[in-house]
Amino acid sequence: MNLLLVAHGTRDPAGPRVVERLAAAAAERLGVPVRVGYVDVIGPTAAEALESLDGPVVVVPAFLAAGYHVRTDLPGQIAACGRPDVVLAPALGPAPKLVEAMRTRLDAAGWRPGKRIVLSAAGSSDARALADVRVAARLLGRRCGQWPVPSFVTTAAPATAEVCGPADFIAPYLLAPGLFHRRLAELPVAGLAEPIGDHPAVVRLVARRYRQARRVVPAA
Template sequence: MRATVNPPLLLVAHGTRDPAGPRVVERLAAAAAERLDVPVHVGYVDVIGPTAVEVLRDLDGPVVVLPAFLASGYHVRTDLPAQIAASDRTGVVVCRALGPAPELVEAMRERLITAGWQPGARIAFSAAGSSDEHALADVRAAAQLLGRRCGQWLTPSYVTTAAPATAEVCGPADFIAPYLLAPGLFHRRLAELPVAGVAQPIGDHPAVVELITRRYRQARRQALAA
């Protein structure tokens, strides 16, 4: 009965060779497991393993899958469904991606304050970048949420791929708010810019654990209703 009522959670992230990225995802998984009192597994759609396919094939019964992405781009809408299909699994319920969400905004605001930002100082909102319009729309929504929370209008900029580039729009008095889940190459690029401060990535902030908890419980209700 427990496996049906409280199915395990699979956090699926992009994957990176930078060891800091998987460490963040593993800490989020551990915190979510403690909070939800269910097994939480980790898989990836690219670069490193285990893949979502491999993890799903090792699990029995219903599974809740949560894309640990800040926007619903190609990996969320195409890669992950393809991996789920390749696993030949039934009983898989997929949550919405992590972002955009108010919990992420709270984490970003706290990271900014830690970096020295004070109300009134200009914020440069910086995301990884994408050529996928769905992902870019999610990033714009996230920038609007943070802007409302911080009392200013924010237009997103990007580390790569999309325009405008953060390096071209930020000034020496600005504080950069990285719309990044984990440290890595993109955050290192931002940290090199001549600005007043660069906040840390969102990381394993307690608000993110709360968001994972909320996403899981919503999906669990859907699974039970089905």
């Protein structure tokens, strides 16, 4: 049974490379064909990627929160294909395995217990997506022994630039490099972690989403 991993999309070439590595690792772990699609900015679109796949498909949204793209845009694109053998899994986040990856990235950036953490997400006008970010901050807090400040690069409040200080470490709630991570890199802080990326914990999470969803894929 095929897996279609759908991400947001970015013009930064480093972003798609991360998604492709994540897809390749998931294919190796699951032993199934895996393709990549995007909902915005670049292609192939989810619909175009589905056209290249024969047989049942599980679509896993490579999103860290269930905002507009996950709840409206992507389901609409799938429905427009008119295929009964496609099922949409839940978004990747928020989830403890993402927090495992974030902690690894923070440690690599020089963070140590006791240093203040600011969690920074892309931002959204969708209340559910913002709530998911707050859940992610709580999960990270349990892992790191503090209450990280949830903030946003753009669109939503509070803005990361307004709540971080020179002694703080930023934990990006971002899957891949791109414009938002570059903006965070401009802030005067003690350390900026890398995006979550294709950390082994994220690969395991993709595999879990796939296995859970494939149980309900209808026959073609």
